[in-house]
Each structure stands twice: as structure tokens, then as C-alpha cells.
Amino acid sequence: MDIPQPYLLFLGDVTDPLAAKTARGIHAWRPQQCVGQLRIATTGVTLGLDDLTIEQACEKGAKTLVLGTANAGGFLPEHWLETIRQAIRSGMNVASGLHERLNDNVELTELAKTHQVKLFDVRHTQEKLKVGNGKPRAGKRVLTVGTDCAVGKMYTSLALEAAMLELNMNAQFRATGQTGILVAGTGISIDAVVSDFISGAAELISPENSDDHWDIIEGQGSLFHPSYAGVSLGLLHGSQPDYLVMCHEMGRPHTRHLPHHPLVSLADCIKENLRVAKVTNAHTELAGIAVNTSQYSDEQAHRYLSEISQEFGVPATDPVRYGIAEIAQFLKVHGG
Amino acid sequence: MDIPQPYLLFLGDVTDPLAAKTARGIHAWRPQQCVGQLRIATTGVTLGLDDLTIEQACEKGAKTLVLGTANAGGFLPEHWLETIRQAIRSGMNVASGLHERLNDNVELTELAKTHQVKLFDVRHTQEKLKVGNGKPRAGKRVLTVGTDCAVGKMYTSLALEAAMLELNMNAQFRATGQTGILVAGTGISIDAVVSDFISGAAELISPENSDDHWDIIEGQGSLFHPSYAGVSLGLLHGSQPDYLVMCHEMGRPHTRHLPHHPLVSLADCIKENLRVAKVTNAHTELAGIAVNTSQYSDEQAHRYLSEISQEFGVPATDPVRYGIAEIAQFLKVHGG
Numbered sequence: 001m002d003i004p005q006p007y008l009l010f011l012g013d014v015t016d017p018l019a020a021k022t023a024r025g026i027h028a029w030r031p032q033q034c035v036g037q038l039r040i041a042t043t044g045v046t047l048g049l050d051d052l053t054i055e056q057a058c059e060k061g062a063k064t065l066v067l068g069t070a071n072a073g074g075f076l077p078e079h080w081l082e083t084i085r086q087a088i089r090s091g092m093n094v095a096s097g098l099h100e101r102l103n104d105n106v107e108l109t110e111l112a113k114t115h116q117v118k119l120f121d122v123r124h125t126q127e128k129l130k131v132g133n134g135k136p137r138a139g140k141r142v143l144t145v146g147t148d149c150a151v152g153k154m155y156t157s158l159a160l161e162a163a164m165l166e167l168n169m170n171a172q173f174r175a176t177g178q179t180g181i182l183v184a185g186t187g188i189s190i191d192a193v194v195s196d197f198i199s200g201a202a203e204l205i206s207p208e209n210s211d212d213h214w215d216i217i218e219g220q221g222s223l224f225h226p227s228y229a230g231v232s233l234g235l236l237h238g239s240q241p242d243y244l245v246m247c248h249e250m251g252r253p254h255t256r257h258l259p260h261h262p263l264v265s266l267a268d269c270i271k272e273n274l275r276v277a278k279v280t281n282a283h284t285e286l287a288g289i290a291v292n293t294s295q296y297s298d299e300q301a302h303r304y305l306s307e308i309s310q311e312f313g314v315p316a317t318d319p320v321r322y323g324i325a326e327i328a329q330f331l332k333v334h335g336g
Numbered sequence: 337m338d339i340p341q342p343y344l345l346f347l348g349d350v351t352d353p354l355a356a357k358t359a360r361g362i363h364a365w366r367p368q369q370c371v372g373q374l375r376i377a378t379t380g381v382t383l384g385l386d387d388l389t390i391e392q393a394c395e396k397g398a399k400t401l402v403l404g405t406a407n408a409g410g411f412l413p414e415h416w417l418e419t420i421r422q423a424i425r426s427g428m429n430v431a432s433g434l435h436e437r438l439n440d441n442v443e444l445t446e447l448a449k450t451h452q453v454k455l456f457d458v459r460h461t462q463e464k465l466k467v468g469n470g471k472p473r474a475g476k477r478v479l480t481v482g483t484d485c486a487v488g489k490m491y492t493s494l495a496l497e498a499a500m501l502e503l504n505m506n507a508q509f510r511a512t513g514q515t516g517i518l519v520a521g522t523g524i525s526i527d528a529v530v531s532d533f534i535s536g537a538a539e540l541i542s543p544e545n546s547d548d549h550w551d552i553i554e555g556q557g558s559l560f561h562p563s564y565a566g567v568s569l570g571l572l573h574g575s576q577p578d579y580l581v582m583c584h585e586m587g588r589p590h591t592r593h594l595p596h597h598p599l600v601s602l603a604d605c606i607k608e609n610l611r612v613a614k615v616t617n618a619h620t621e622l623a624g625i626a627v628n629t630s631q632y633s634d635e636q637a638h639r640y641l642s643e644i645s646q647e648f649g650v651p652a653t654d655p656v657r658y659g660i661a662e663i664a665q666f667l668k669v670h671g672g
Contacts, residue, residue: 226470
């Protein structure tokens, strides 16, 4: 899946800022790849980009219209179709993060064929996959892992890529979820692959590379999440990471959406991730801890980060509040 | 997926006895559910059952024609189609363990609709699945786990079901792979589900039950297999087993098909399975070890089994050579 950039970000007529999370993420991490936004209701959510028509976006070089908002149920609303048709007729590809597939819509697939453009359903997988083989491959890899879902693994991965590039390291973000795929323009939605192929898909996401190349792989779920641990484990095995960055939310009492399920301790979670990583990489180490401290004061956050940094012997930071330069520096020094 | 029994076992014209493994498994474990066999070449593999025509099988009450042989590539040979059509026209359902789906064949699906019978593709999943929730549910569960693929998890599960029934325990085999599904007439091919739903599928396979009911769940893969560990972990979390039976092959040097990957030690494998099982069941215990000792003499096998039985404090047996009554007895005594 290689989604041609730059993008025109389609915001439809959504009014809930949270529903535009994907579009906002793309804009935040790849502003140079966003020529503008297209809204069908000017009272809706805005990213502060220029409002463009399909025609204007084409003139500015947009290659793909991105449906970057979520709908209740993830379906494709009838009244968005005309904009999508227009984009296709103007020679733009269309990429969607919705559950409902563009590729299941016969009218759109035929129109796309006629105009020789592609439809990308980033929540689904279109790749031919193989089962994983666990064979070591050249290049260095960092995987973000977590104590839970929604603890900032994508944010941390993208922030780390940026910080490593700052240090002139050869770093590349590797996407495993829908927003990440749209940011990177490539990747595999790892939780959408047939379970036989989880680690095989992970091997494909971060292929062999030169010795000085770093893949920063976006993690998913948690080994301790009763719903998603299988995905997390297959991703860990297939990634063969040299380094892990553990993501965590300070003070979160229980696993997300599962109030009956207390959150694993940071220590147990780190130990277990390092232990199971050994199945495909005997030398996996922890490189840092990225913590969402947003519920706490600056002082409380600093005290906690300094405590866990001492306990685990690696930098600990809140990447949103304090950046992630320390972890990038750690990788530069230790990962040689 | 509820496949009506009894079956007529279709052997096609395969000549390699290994290719008839599925049919042989069904016959071995559910002889009373097999009215006969149908071959299109009498020089081919036989199970020693009566050779029946579709008509004769119908008279004997056969409800489903089972394609119980494997083909190179798993496709449906052209010259098998006439037998399948005949079966459908006679009101029989058809179940297939092939990769190629009966349900992708428009002619067969229409014929099946006309004659109001069902086509079952047991390697694929037709269920509506949910993500797992990890909530405890009533009933007792045993899961077979392993140091590798192909170490006898299905055999052990079925043998244990039989041994527990002998002891008048309320035991029920739960299938997670194609042969198991055909034996049980129900189940989900766990490695074919979308990876987001592994543990959810496992929860569906062994639903809430009465307190004295035992599910004997067929395990898949191994936590230490670089290709399939994600499936194994999701199955373990979703199964919430009260007891594990560890399956192992004595003397196997490396992970199957991966000569670069040494086999995990029995001790590490048991420890890790018990550790990760705690995510959804705080009280998981080991109930026994089932070992394939076929490469060793009787004396060597007995010495090894007695050693590991002492080391881990549970019965250890080769279920093929020595039966599995001891493990059933252990469950009866300890599992109340």
C-alpha cells in the first residue's frame, strides 16, 4: 500500500473535533504533505488549512483525497459520495480510514478504474502475506510497546522519528494502524490481517535494511490486554526489535474499556516484553519510557519520571510535554 | 458453524495416505458419525469403511459429504465437482477442509441454495466475531498448549475428552482447527480469524457453561513459535483455562520448519504459559504433560516421562502409547 502524497484532507461535515483525529494527526506530522482541506459544511471542524475545491487542490498538486474523519459506525455517508466522485474524475486517488470499504462500492471502483486512480482502504489489508519466519534481518529496529491501548504509541513513534532525524540518524517511522498509515503513506493495519499472518505482516512492515537504518515501528495494544495481546505479541516477534520504548499513562487505574481488569505494573510489563522479545531477538533492550502525564501537575510528573528513570536505568519522559530528545540520544549512544 | 452429522467421507482419488489425515482423524475419533467412504478411484487411499454411492449414503442417513483429503495447493479439483453436485442434489450438505472455498464457487452456492443445503468451509470463518473482553465465565476449561506446532495438541485434547468421559466427567472437546472442527461438527479455525478477534473467537468457542462442565480446548501453535505465537496467546487469553496440558515431542531439536530456531525448553515453556495465562485467569495450573515419544524405545520413553513428571509434579504420558487416563484422573481429583 503506497498512497501518493501530497494530500487534500476531506473533513466532510463533522462537528466533533475528536472525529477529525486522523486528519489532525496527518496534518500535525506531515504538514508539508497537506495542500489544504475540503469541507462540505463550513460550520464543521477545521484544521486551519486553506479550504480548497477539488480543482484548486489538483492545481496545487494533491495526489490523494484523504477521508480523515470518523463516523459513528465507520460507514461512508451518501452525501460524501459526490466529492469522492469529483476527486476520482479529476485524477486523484482516494484513501479512507473508514470501516466501510471504498473498494466494496462498485460504482466507485469502476469510476476509479476508468480514471486510472486507486482506492485505499487503510483499515483493511490488501497485501499478499506470508507467515513469519523469525529469521534475523539487517538494520536496526525500535518498537513502541505499552501497558495498554491508547497510551501514545503512535505519537511516541512519530516524535521519536523526528527527534532521531534531528540527530542526523537514518530513522523511518513504520505504520501499523490507520492514522499512521495515512501519515506515512504506507504500512499495514496489523489488527486487520488474518491471525496466521501477524508476525509475517510485521516482518514485511520493517524489511531488511542497511546497518545504519532505524525503523521506528508503531506498536499496538499490550501483552496484558485480554482483547489484543495476540496482535501485540505477533507484532513484537515479527518486528525483532533491538530496542523497546515502553508507553504508559501515569495513574491509569485499569485496562481501557475493561473496568474489571486492573492495569499491569510498569515493571511487570517491561519484564514480560523483554522476555518474549527474546524469541526472535536475543539482544532486545529497553531504550526509554514514554508517559502520558497529562492528569498530573508539572511537579508530580517530573517526580514520577525521575523515579522510573532511576528504577529502569533509561530516560523517561512525557513526549507531549517534554519532548523525546533524551530517548533519541540514548539510541544514538547505545545503538551505535 | 454447526455441521450436521453423520458424514459420508469423500476420499477422491488421493493415493498418499498422509493426504487423507483429516478423514482418518474424523473416523478415528467419531466412528459412529461416519456412515461410509466414497472414492472415485478404488486404487486410492481407503479407511476400510464401506464404499458407498451418494444414494446409498443418503439411505444410511448421511447428512454431510466431507471432503476429508488435502491437495497440493488446497484447491478443489475439477473432476471432484460432479460428486459434490450429486450430493447437493440429494439433499446433503458439503463440508470442506480445503483452502479453496466451496462458497466462492457460484455454481455450487446456487445449487446449494436451490436444494436448501449448506456449504461449510472449515478453514475459513463465517462467524460474526467480537473482540474479547476477558470477563470470567462459569464452567471449567482445559487448554492444550505446546512447545511447537504439530506436537499432538488435537490428539491429546480428543484423547483427554474420551478419558474424562470414561470417568463420567462432563467433558466436551472444543475445536480450533479444521480437522478438529470436522470431528466435533462445530468450532472456529482460530488462525483464520482477523487478528483483532483472536481472543474474542476463543471466548465464543468455549462459552459460559455449568460449573461441572469441562471444555477441552484444542490448542494451536506455541508461544515460542516465531510464526504463530500471536494466535497461541490470543487463544490462551480467550480460553481462560483453569488447567493447561503441555504437549511436546521428545528430542525434537528445533522449531518445526525453522532449523535456525532451537526448540524452547519444556521448563521455560511451561513457566511462560502459566505466567501469561494469569492475564485472564489468576488460578491457571498445569495438569499434565503429553509427549510424543515415538522416536525412542519404551525404556527411554518411560525414563523421560518419569523424570519430567517428578520435575513438574504432574502426570506425564505419551497418549498414543500409554493413554491419558492419569491426566483425566488428575483433573477429576484436583478440579473438583
